[in-house]
Amino acid sequence: MQTRDLNVFYGSNQALHNIELDIPRHKVTALIGPSGCGKSTFLRCLNRMNDVIENCRITGSVLLDNQDVYNANLDVVLLRARVGMVFQKPNPFPKSIYDNVAYGPRIHGLANNRDELDEIVIESLQRARLFDEVKDRLKAPGTSLSGGQQQRLCIARAIAVEPEVVLMDEPCSALDPIATAGIEELITDLKEEYTIVMVTHSMQQAARISQKTAYFHMGHLVEVGETEQVFSNPIDQRTCDYVSGRIG
Ligand code: ADP
Secondary structure, three states: OEEEEEEEEEOOEEEEEEEEEEOOOOOEEEEEOOOOOOHHHHHHHHOOHHHHOOOEEEEEEEEEOOEEOOOOOOOHHHHHHHEEEEOOOOOOOOOEHHHHHHHHHHHOOOOOOHHHHHHHHHHHHHHOOOHHHHOOOOOOEHHHOOHHHHHHHHHHHHHOOOOOEEEEEOOOOOOOHHHHHHHHHHHHHHOOOOEEEEEOOOHHHHHHHOOEEEEEEOOEEEEEEEHHHHHHOOOOHHHHHHHOOOOO
């Protein structure tokens, strides 16, 4: 994906200024920066989640395979299947584990019969490293799982529709360190098949699992590069202050 001259306004307040970012395929791109700098706003532009926010206005372009996702003819439901999202707080539907994962494939008609649907559900749960823990209770409510399991269920739900990109907005911030380590390992696995864009407030996490890092500051994309370079040898003084812990 790419953004070109992307500006976002909430009413008269401009939250993002001329963001130009290339998101590499099958890598983890981390979005970092102080609270309020526009990371979540940027992430939500990528699958038009800002559409539902009143007063939010966007100019410029967001390209997915060179097609502008803001094109008026684009099917937003399809876009959100191609560019899935995992939120900060695990938010399984009030449905069974099975139905949480089957939901997307059902509405997009990805299975012709029950066997095919079963296969998609099982494979998605396996890819999300959850299947072994839940295989005997697929009919239990998704909300009966632990926090880390719920987040893996939400990841299984997102990947069940074969997205190209998965957006993650601080996916570990509601989890304990062990569950966080599990999700980090999972993200590292998932990048083999999906492009991942992740907002994180943890610089350690960005350093551990991302290959590219974008540093936002007050609505501007100040620096972007290989994760190792951004953390060990930042070019901009503001990035340097942030990654060294002087601000933020
Ligand atoms: P971050 O994710 O880096 O903490 P956000 O993208 O949430 O930053 O916020 C960027 C700016 O946009 C902030 O000034 C915030 O107050 C503003 N903002 C975010 N969401 C909304 C909203 N729904 N309505 C109005 N202003 C918002």
